[in-house]
Amino acid sequence: MELSVLPQQIVNGILIGAVYSLIALGYNMVYGVLRLINFAHGEVFMLGAYGALFTSWYLGFSPEDVYANPNMQGEWWHLAIMLLTAMVVCTFVGITIEFFAYRPLRKQPKIACLITAIGVSLFLQFGGALVLPNTPPPSICEQVNPFQGSFKLSLLSYNYAEKEKLAAELNRADDAFQQQFELEKKEHRVTNPFALSLKGEVLRKNKQEMERRYQSFVISEDLRTYTICLPKGQLVMLVTLGILLMILNFIVNRTSIGRGMRAVAEDASTASLMGINVNRIIVITFAIGSALAGAGGMMSATFTGSPLTTFYGLQPGLKAFVAAVLGGIGSISGAVLGGFTMGISETLIVWLGYSSYKDAIAFMLLILILLVKPNGLLGSKRVEKV
Amino acid sequence: MGHKRTLLLRLFTMLGAVLLCYAAEVFVCLFGNAYQERLVALAGLYVTLSVSLNMINGITGQFSIGHAAFYQIGAYTVGYLSLLAPVSMGYNSISWLAMMMLVAAITAGFAGFIVGLPSLRLKGDYLAIVTLGFGEIVRILVQNMDVVGGSYGMNVNPKIQHLSIIWLLAIICIGVFRNILKTGKGLVFTAVRDDEIASASVGIPVTKVKVTAFVMGSAFAGAAGALFAHYEGFITPGAFTMDLSFMILTMVMVGGSGSITGSVVAAISLFYLPEWLRDQPNITAASFLSAIFASGVFIFTLSKAMDRYYQNTFQKISAISFAVCASVGFKYLSTFFLELVPQLRDMEFEGNQLRMVIFAAILVVLMLIRPQGLLSNFELSWKGIQKLISKTLHAVRRGV
Amino acid sequence: MNNSLLKVEKTSIHFGGIKAVQDVSFDIKEKELFGLIGPNGAGKTTCFNMITGFYKPTHGRVSFNGIDISEKSMSDIVEMGIARTFQNIRLFSKMTVLENVMAAAIIRKPIHLLDAMLYSLRAIEQTEELKSRAIDWLKVVGLENKRHSISSSLPYGEQRRLEIARAMATNPKLLLLDEPAAGMNPTESKILEEVIRRLKNDFNTTILLIEHDMKFVMNLCENIVVLDSGKKLAEGMPEEIKKNPKVVEAYLGVPQK
Ligand SMILES: Nc1ncnc2c1ncn2[C@@H]1O[C@H](COP(=O)(O)OP(=O)(O)OP(=O)(O)O)[C@@H](O)[C@H]1O
């Protein structure tokens, strides 16, 4: 529970929260129009990640290619293509699920749909395991990501002078060592830097000492100044989330499709009386929600470099689902709020030192909030009229 | 007079049940191996679990999807107590088991009470989420409790393996819930399921009824947990995951929510199905795919045939047999063609790999063609059997 | 000995900005047939919801038999002797007609859970008694022959009568009927009128009735309260109400000159 890493943990929480939000949006939109918890949504996310994986292979970043040529580097448009494919794949998957599994049950009690959703989710997990690469878990090569490295942001003034001084000393020590090494290579045909003469040995030790000093200074200075390390890739992820949210906001609030969605969410039967094609709206909602999950899957797999299995969607799906409920199921801004709340509280728990309770805390938070605000943070209250 | 007969009948049913359980145990122990014995025991536990969840979900209409939590609470209560109880203590295993069941039932019932309380405020999906969350919380808490072995699990001493007790619990569970439903009291629960507001408007204390259902359901699950702990002699939190809850929920839904008979049938068959699939030899991708297509054909022809609404039994039977023939024919035909593709012919799946896929597929398909579950509201009863017998007799006599 | 049974005192109900009921008071005497009328959205159903505890009054109080019931729960209020029907019929749609009534009668003849679990003789007897009571009520509304039909399969008029039987099975002193004749054809509404009269005369039930069918109300009721936009507009005997210019205006709009 080191206070100085708190800002970093919060930033990590925001980054995780971004993925949760993207998944939660799908839960919320679908719940809005269908009143159905789409349990298979986590699997859509998983398929999005796989879509991105296969695209990256197709673009020449398969493990063999990368092994053969470790220095290859992706371009931003590689990522864009991966994102698009993941979204398209997921759109297709979402529409298919809707058409085959949920549409025939439109008039049936909700619990039947819920069971179907669970069934679809299990089917995708285990059926996917039959055909998708599964063991050992493949993951998207990090070479495809051109946004390597990270930005550093300090809250207190950073002692750059000291850092530069140490860096310079390190450089000098390194240079001296290299020189000696080159020299000995030429004179005594030494090829191993550990088999140098006494002088070389001293220089090497010195260089190591400098390195250690430099590192420990950076670490302690980072801690002292509350420095936040922001990987560039994840920053790109946040920006993409922002753009997607803006597009979504535009669709929902400014277009006739969005108006239809809001109408169906309010009251499907009245909406259909008003000439809205409810089925079409539902399909579009599924498409958009799934596309967002696909984007989430792609970004999560690409920027966090996590290994993929067909159970990849299980935990994030569950967490995002909790996030959706937390924010208020059926509310779009609620999903985003819930996602970030969820992400941040998770990292905070880790920070507090209860990392083994990480998965429980999601639900505890959920139950607490539901007991205080039964409709979630931003959900609107539905009064039953008699 | 009539009442006396009913009572006598019930008494005999109960006695018969006990004897049957005992006979089953003797039979299984004599003729079965340890693996089969274990399957029979676990099936009994699943029956208890699904029937008790049906009380909450199907009969009272409260959307609970975290039933494994109560099962776990029961099991771990017993596990913890077995740590405290001196092993050398002389005890009669059956009375010890009964006592443990009672304690576990009380603990789990209390947990059910705690979970049932939010149903004061939460409805439908939200309640579902809370129960799901409760299940996860319980599991993770247990995982972090070192007293009971954390995620490694713990040994429960002594190992007491009585098939008959397990099945007796199942039968008691069935009996109790059937009894409630047979009296007017049962209407209170079904009324709450049908319409909460209308129930309140005729004076039914809705909250109390819901909480009662929760407590009863979870108490039975807890008792089952106690038996599970002693039967296996070893428990880990990994045995009580969300998947288990989903499995129980599925049993209830597949059997027909509201039908206890359905829960029993579904619990047994859905429990054995994956086990049976596990033992199956490898299947080629071609035959697997063709089986999928064939079941599609079956559903399609059957639903088309049912749409025509045949009135007499003969027509119905011939429609169904047509569907069966069509799908079987299709299966062989498509296998033949698919095997022409070398990849499909050479790719093989193990039965074990396929079992969850098939399980999931059956779930989806069943919900699609029969969302009310296999038996919907049907209950097996002596009266029904009597009626059936007299009907067949009548038909036979008329035929002669 | 006409003492007041239900007293509604200066009650208001607000839903956010909407004032559905404002400062409404009235008084219902025992064995009275009391009418509550008003244009659509006047707040009549909301009044019912308030009396039966579905909503709590924002201001004011409701007392029944001299006891304040404004904070009591719905089931407690039924227990005390108020039963209702709904404007949009709310039967237990998957149960049979008989079961619908039995489910209501059970609060006067509670079966202990333990008895039910063990299926004891007492539980069996109590269930039988419940059944016979329910059948009695079905006879009153003329549905005893349909007792085994699923309630949602009944025609509309019969569903309304079943709802009344279900409400009566809780042995209420005061019965609230929310537009019982709505959507009925003349024959059905004639039968209904008879039923309501019987409830009053044979079972000493006080009845509070919402209805848009003026003939029906004027025929039946002894006293009438008129609501408009949540406020009480007039109160009195049917003849007085008929002549009251404010009421005519509320229903027909301002007469044009
Ligand atoms: N739960 C609620 N939330 C918000 N507004 C409500 C609620 N219930 C009722 N209202 C509003 O209160 C007003 C009165 O409604 P009410 O149902 O009592 O009218 P009514 O007199 O029964 O009309 P009708 O004759 O159409 O049945 C209406 O404007 C209605 O929209």
Ligand SMILES: [Mg+2]
């Ligand atoms: Mg009304």
